[in-house]
Each structure stands twice: as structure tokens, then as C-alpha cells.
Amino acid sequence: MDVRIAACQIEISPGHPDVNTEKMLSLIKQAKADKQDIVIFPEMAVPGYLIGDEWENRAFVLDCYRYNEQIVASSDGITVVWGNVDIDKEAVGEDGRLRKFNTAFVARNGKIAGRFHKTLHPNYREFDDDRHFYSARKLSGEKDMDIEDFLQPLQIDINGRERRIGVSLCEDMWSDDYTIDPIETLLNNGAECIINISCSPWTWRKNDKRHRVVKDRLKDHPVPYIYVNNIGIQNNGKNLFLFEGNTTVYNPDGSVQNIAGDYEEEVLHVDLQNNGGKKQEKKTLSNHRDNEELLKGLTYGIRKFFDLIHASKAVIGMSGGVDSSLSAYLLCRALGPGQVYAVNMPSEFNSELTRGLARQLAETLQLNYGVVPIQEAFEFTLKQLGNTAFERLDGSGRRTELELSPVVRENIQARDRGSRVLAGIAAALNAVFVNNGNKSETATGYATLYGDINGALAPIADLYKTEVYELCRYINSLEDKNIFSDQLFEIPASAELSDEQNIEEGEGDPFVYPYHDRLLRAFIEFRRDPEDILQWYIDGSLEEMLEIEVGLVSRLFGGHRDFIKDLEHTWRLYKINFFKRIQAPPIIVVSKRAFGFDLRESQMGIHFTRKYREMKKELLKQDH
């Protein structure tokens, strides 16, 4: 096909159709000037995609839809393909509201030339498509048409020749688990080329998988394939998703012809005459670059989040430990060190060592640094609460006094830091303060509500503790001079809230991270149950399944009873501490499953399956 295409990888601003449309109009103008035949924009380019139940705001939806008028009007002499919400005012959706579609529109010469509704609706992880939209699948059912007849390529005249272009949206290409295959259907129905417009968040090695999927889809029908994705961030409150772009043009054999960069607005020019043209080497495929991708994504996510909430200054608690060190580095990278205010908040329990490490990193990063000791306020609270008594006002004169246990004392310090000092400083500086929690502690509740759980954003809460260390090591490898001191990797991880957590005596957190991180990952990301873990333990396949060092399990546990006790304790921590996650800040998602809207939880206590209990009983018999 001798068709010239501009695939526009744009940043989409969710909920701001005016901003998005303006950008699209200017790119359409440019494409016309460049004599392109087709200009393509991502899925939901006008309204944005992850906007929650704003889809129920009829006025907003009609406003988004109306922006189509300007786009259509700009299509003289060019074919424009873009994503927007489509509506059918005469019909209702299954929620009884205005019927809406997630649609790829095509306009040409001032007229709508086609509208293609999304066929496959993802309803997993962060996706709620069936909640908001009516699918091509439901529509074909309503019209009593086979979906195979319903899904037809766009027929359009380009440069005097009739072309048949298969237009699809995002999930339509990820059809492995559905009974319908929209891409195959379009190809069977004569599509000479596939356009897939997406709004597809970054996940580990997704692009690698996508390349395989495209190759597979084109196996029997070799045609050019153009995938157009957006950049930016979109959120649903609890989770913030990164859109890296990576818009890709595939040759008919499924090999990559050209690919756009990560997190950059870019127009990819495609000349379909170049069928089979070899991959343009200027682009690196976004794969197997884990730490590099991670660092890029987190930095981008932080910067864009601050843009979104119109904030420029960040406040961060800096203990000298690894989590706050990584957070401080990322903030400096994202916002510039002049915008970062780090606060060290020592009590009697903080070692000279970590205080020194905090100061040292602050000097390396050249940020704004302050020290606010909490000892005096901590002691005041201990005294005031210690002197507090309740009187039962039923005439009994019964008094209740307060007992301040060691855990209560620890949490008082954490809340003093998070709610008194950091929140106070952030408010005074008109800044936003950032949470330093990692995924291991978010999972186990090893953090204090209204204390270190506070913050407007949790940039590293989707990284396990072991991944935090790994990323720090990677960052150190980037420069001649280490950012993070070697000592940071040697001291035990510790909250430093009591004498029992004294790092100078080698004390620290109650987790063996290389084991517990993988156990948690099995629960959270692989959706496994203690039953599976125990089965693997019995099978002897546990270390292999968790991908941990051989011999670690037997080194850690003094027998079956010990293993089971730890397993049940970890499961309990994970399930019960959901109550803290309900009130935790937004997380930048970088794993296959993040706490929040991505992983939907319920407060419902603990359950062990009967099979688990049977296996446990058998196993414990052997211990005697």
C-alpha cells in the first residue's frame, strides 16, 4: 500500500477534552502540511480513559463527543482516526444511563467515514470497561448479527484506490482469553492493514508480549499493523498508571519496522510502501531494560503527578534508611533538588549512623535539608496520655487509665513525624509530602497509620524491599561516584522506633526480605494461597516456584512447625493489614499487581482452606 501515515503518540490529559483536542488539531494541520494520507491518534484521545465514574456525567460526555465536530471539520484532504466516546441518545446502557461506546472514529473530507466500537472489554486489574461502555459485541447481539459479520474493515478511497483498513481498539488485539478474535475477523473480512489504537499502561515486558501477539495475529494474513498508544499518566485515585507510548509500526511479517520512544510525544511516519523494510535501529525496543525502565517510569510518574496536582515542591522525611534515600533521589531527579525539602526527625532511638547517612545523601543530592527532632514532643505526648483517665458517667465512678505499651510508644513517634512535623511543614511550604513506604511494608502493615503511611503520593510502594535495594544499586552503577553510600546496603533495615530496633546492635525489621518478598509476591501478584505455598513446600518445589536461592527455606526455618507458623503469620499480616491500605496514598504502579484499585480487597478476616488444614495436620504429625 502506498499510503503515508502519521501515527501520533500524544500525551493525553484525562478529563480535559479541550486540551487534548487542541493538540490533535495542531497535529492534523501538520500532517496535512506533510502530505500524509492518514493521521492516527490513540484510544480515548479526546476524553482520556481512566476517569472513573465521570463517564456518568452526561454533560461531560456530550461535551467530549461534541469535540468530534472540530476534528471532523479539520479532515479535509486527510483521513483522521481517533479515539473518543460515542453515544446513542436513543438507547440506554445496562446501568440505565446514556449508552456510551469506546470508539475509534474515522473522518475524511469533513465527514465521519466510520465508527468502530471496541469489541473486547477488559474487566480485570484497573479496567472497568463493561461498567462504562457498551461493546460492539453486545450491539451485534442486540441487532441479532454474528460478530463475524458485524466487524468489517473501513472501506475508504485513498489516492484514488479503495482501501480496506481494519480498525480496532486496544483489547481487541489481546483476544487470547476471549471466544471472539476481532483482529482475525477483520483480516478474514479483507482488511489490508490493521490499525490498533490503544490507551495501554506500561507493565513489565508488555511490549515484548505485544510483539509476539502481533506476529501471531499476522501469521496467516501478512499485512502492515500499526499500534498507536499514548503517553502520560492516568489514575483512579489509589493507583497511578504510567503510559509509556511505544507506538509501533509492524511489517506484514510481524517484525518491528519502527517504534516510538518512551514517555515522549512523537509522530511516527509510516510509509506503507516500505513493506518489509527493516527495523529502524534508532529505536531501542522497550524490553529487558528493567531497572532503566523502572527508573525512567518512576521519575516520569512523579513529575507528571506533581504537574497534575499543580504542585512543584516536595517534602520528604529522610531517616537515612534505604527507602527514604531512594525516594529523595527520585524526587530530585523528577523535580530538581531545589524543589525538594528533606527533613530528618531524630528521636533517642535514631543512630548516629543513619543520621549521618541522611546528611551525607542530602549533601550529595544538594537538596534543602532540615532537622526537626521529635524527642520533646514524643515525651510530652507520653506524659499527657499517661496522665489521661476516662470516667464512666453512669454514676459508678469507674475510671480507665491509659497503658502505653512499647508498640503504642513506637507508633506515637511515627505519627508525630508523619502528622505533626511532615504534614505541618508541607502545609507551611505549600508543598506536597511524599510517602516512602515500599511494597513489603504496605503488604504486611509494617507501618503506622497517620504516621509513615501518610503522604500525597507513594512513589516506591509498588517495589518490594529487595527491589528497592536493587534499584539503588543500579543507580549507583550509573555514575562514577556512588549516590548511595556503601554503608546503606550493609546496615540492617530498621524502623528505629525502639531499643529493640537498634541497628548498631544489628537489629532490624522482622522479615527476611529475600524470602518474604517472594512469598508476598506469590500472594499479591500471582494470586496464590497458603494452600499453594504449603503444597510446594511439601513437594519440595517451593524455592523453585518462588524463584529464591536453593537452601534458603531450610536455613530459615527449624522445621515444619516453624515454617507453617511463619506462613500463617505472613498471610495474616497481609490480609488483616488491608485496613491500613484503605487509607494509604496513591501508588505508582510498576508491578503486575498493585494495591488499590488494581488489586481490589475486602476486610473479611482470615480463612484457611480445608485442603490447607488437612495438609498442615499431616505435616505436623511428622514433626513428632
Add this chain to the structure above:
Amino acid sequence: MDVRIAACQIEISPGHPDVNTEKMLSLIKQAKADKQDIVIFPEMAVPGYLIGDEWENRAFVLDCYRYNEQIVASSDGITVVWGNVDIDKEAVGEDGRLRKFNTAFVARNGKIAGRFHKTLHPNYREFDDDRHFYSARKLSGEKDMDIEDFLQPLQIDINGRERRIGVSLCEDMWSDDYTIDPIETLLNNGAECIINISCSPWTWRKNDKRHRVVKDRLKDHPVPYIYVNNIGIQNNGKNLFLFEGNTTVYNPDGSVQNIAGDYEEEVLHVDLQNNGGKKQEKKTLSNHRDNEELLKGLTYGIRKFFDLIHASKAVIGMSGGVDSSLSAYLLCRALGPGQVYAVNMPSEFNSELTRGLARQLAETLQLNYGVVPIQEAFEFTLKQLGNTAFERLDGSGRRTELELSPVVRENIQARDRGSRVLAGIAAALNAVFVNNGNKSETATGYATLYGDINGALAPIADLYKTEVYELCRYINSLEDKNIFSDQLFEIPASAELSDEQNIEEGEGDPFVYPYHDRLLRAFIEFRRDPEDILQWYIDGSLEEMLEIEVGLVSRLFGGHRDFIKDLEHTWRLYKINFFKRIQAPPIIVVSKRAFGFDLRESQMGIHFTRKYREMKKELLKQDH
């Protein structure tokens, strides 16, 4: 039909199939002793329904499924109908995981006699059925069968006669917005009776609507109709739903024959020979009893939530204002006054009047009462933060000092109360502390994060301020002696955090609740946009649409500009302050739309539609 039925309205414990099954087995035994022909349990009676992504835990799902064995084994001589998850191990769902169905099972004489998958899947409000389950609708599509042929009544021999019973699940009867009508289909296919098993949360006047729907469905096919619902609470973290039961037996003409009570386990015995038997008057239909229902539901919800988290003692901040007064009353009602610890936390800004009202209510309620002044800690923080400076560590020597504005000072007090005092006391007492926020302040962000937003549960956060007053008045009407002092209704609502909020000088919150509550309700519950509001204002229909007092709008606003300024300000507050709701506690849902998982939001700033901007421009022209 001479068939004897026991419809079992049980409490379901979500995530605990062992507990639920045990209860069912004992009721089956009883039904056999009572010579019943059929015993019916609610939808998802074994696993519970709102359990979030625990549906992805394969071991858990298989465990739930396996409990069917015991139920089936207990069905000798009786027909058992119950809800559980069904599975197809040979197939995957559209999420690529184990394929699951939301199913009504029927067993008889030790064998499964039928399995009926839910056809219509709700995907609105708190419901995520398509996320977790494969519907009968998708299955019929996969089998290339018309849904009208697919949905067939159960054929079963009862007392020597072949019976055709239409078995359906919850949403199957709420088919108005779907293209499929499962109840009608079952009736067309010969059902002599309809059983609908549900797990249907309480909402305002739902039962009234249900009675109308049943009457409508039976119009052309008069048969007995049995609706079986559960009681209990189920949650998805942010929202806690109340299940009031109200299991109902309808006569063939759609009139109510018998109805079970609110929030009580109860077996409704149905004798289908009594066709057309008149309504049994012992039951009150659960309608038009708004404040009574509300009070019952909130009390039940609090009690069940405390049961769920294995807590018995509650701590509550008690300012003497209306919100904390209502919360304290509800806690005493739910848990008993001996379990409630109320704390008054005065600063220099709290009036003698409110402090007196707090003490007075505490005496009326006979709870445990303590006073913890925050003035000294507040002043310490002001001094410490006032003396804090940041040094820029780039060699520039630039220093940043902290400026403590009036708002910053207000929030310091709120956080001192919420995070230092209440959280500390709750921890020391091994109690749970409760949030007193109402829906008006949750909506507008008129509350401090890590301050009065804290708490493990927000019992009244789904009531607008005006509804809080109304419920207090209702409570006063219940007893000879007022619970709440008359003064409580006379003083201005105020946060009492500064001299500007001095209630003794008549100062208070920056809202006119009778107007703003209805405006917020239009945004939140009726999903309206400022465009709609402005349109109604221009039309002259605003007061009617918002259901507010005639003349209120013109009294409140000094012209169009004033009206628009307030409208935009309120919209902005509502949208922007979502960042606080992300970290807010679980809410007991009593409205048609509650913040949280019920109303899914996104941080995305403010947008005004073009139509809004056009109308505004026109209107402001008239102001000159």
C-alpha cells in the same frame, strides 16, 4: 402448587465458607424435620459476594466449591437451592483465569439436580460481576444458543408431580435496562413458580421498587414468586454495605404474601397452596420509614463492623457539635455505652458552650468520658515549626523558613487531635477510633487529612449535614427526654479552629447547608454537572430540581455572578478534594451513591463544558 418451602434469610459471613455452610446444614436439617419440600438460601450463600479479588484465589474458590459436597449430601428427601461459585476447570474466564460462575445450585436426594448461572451481571455502583464471573449470557453465546432457549426452568419431581421452577439470581429480575429478560424467558418456558436468590444490599426504598418490579413481571404470567435475600454486612474496603434481608413471598398477582424482618435471621415458611392468600400483617413492609430504617441500619452496620474486625471498644472525639453527638449516640446504641470512650479536646478556640454540650451529652449517654486539652501541644508545634529552617546544600547557603498561615494553624490543631490524641488513646485502649465526618464535608474536603479525617470507620459519612440534623431530631422524638440538647440545633455548625469560627459570635462553616447539600447531592448522587445546574438556574427550575425551598436561591446570591462564583467554587471543592477521600476511612453506605468504591473517582482537575462556558458568558452579560 402444594409445595412447602422454607426460605432461609441467613447472615452471610463473606470469605468464610466454613461458617456459612455449617449454618446452612443446620437449617437443612431443620427443614427436613419440618417436612419442607424445598429449602432455599441466598445468592453466594457459601462464599459471600463482595469479597473483591479474592475471587482470583483459585484455592479459595475451589474450597468454596467443595463445600457443595456437604450440601448435596444433606439433600436426601428435600430439594435444596443455594448460591455458590461454580467453576469450569476446562475453560478460562476473559481474564485468563479459572472460569467462574455466580450460580444457583439445586440438589435433591444426594445429587445435583440443576445449576443456573446468573444471566445479567451488574457492573455499576459497587458491583463488578463481569470482572469475576462468566454469565449465562456469554455461555449461551459460546454454545451458539439463543438465550431464550438456554434459560429453562428446573424440572423436578415434588411429591410425585413434575414441577417446573424458574431459578434466577438477583439482577436477573432487574432487567429493565438489558436486552434480555430472564424472568420473562423462564415464564415463557413454562415456569410455574419463580425463585430469585439475591445478595442485595439495602438502599433507600429498594423494597418498594422491588414490589413494583415483581408485580410487573407477573402481570402476564401469574405464578408464585419467592425472593430470598441475606442479612449482614459486606464491604470492599472503602464502602460497607448493609444487607437488610426482607426476603419476600409474593402471591401470583404480585402482592406480598409474607416478608421477613430487617437484619434478622429468619426462615419464612411458604405454603404455595395458599396462592392468593392475603398478606400476613405481622410484617411491616420496609418502606417509607426513612429515619427508622436509617437508624436501624447505621446501628447494625457499626455493630457488625466491630464484630468483623474483632473490636469491642470505640474511641471518639466529642466536640459538642452535631456530628460527634450523633456518632457518640450511634456508638452507644451499637456497642453499649460502657464500650465507648469519648474525648473532648479543647484548644483556646473551643467555646464553653460546646464543651458544656459535650459533657452534657456524655452524661446523658453514660459513656466513658475524658478531656485532653491540645493547647500546649499546639503551641509547642507552632514554636518548633516556626523555628525550623531548611538549608540548601548546594553551597548557596540559601535558607527557607516556615510561615505558619492561619489555615496551617487550624490544620495543626485538627491533626493534633486526630493523630496524636485519638490515635494514641485508641492504641493504648486496644480500641478502634471512629471518624465523625458527614457527607457534606467529605464532599467539599472541609476536614483535615490526618486530622478529623482519621478513623477506622466513618459511620455518618454518607449523611449530609442537613440529614445529620434530621436524624438527631428523629432520635429526640423517640424518647420522652431529649437525647440531644435543643441548643445543639441552634448554634452554628463550626469547626472551632480559629477566632473566625467563633460560634458565640454566630460564626461557623462556610456553607449554607440547605442549599449546598442539595447541590452536592445533584453532583454526587444524581451525577449532574455544573452545566445542568446553570441550565436549571437559567430556566428558573433550579429550586424545583434540587428540591429546595422556593426563594432560597435568590436570597442567597446577590446576582448571577455571585451564583456562578459559588457554583464553580463548590464544584472545584468537590472535585479537587478527592485527594482527601483517597485516604479517608470506610463509609457505611446509606445513600444512592457513596464516596469510595461505589463512586469511583480520578484525580484529574477541573473541567467546565463548552456549553457551560457559553451559558455563563451570556448570563454575565446580563449582570451589567
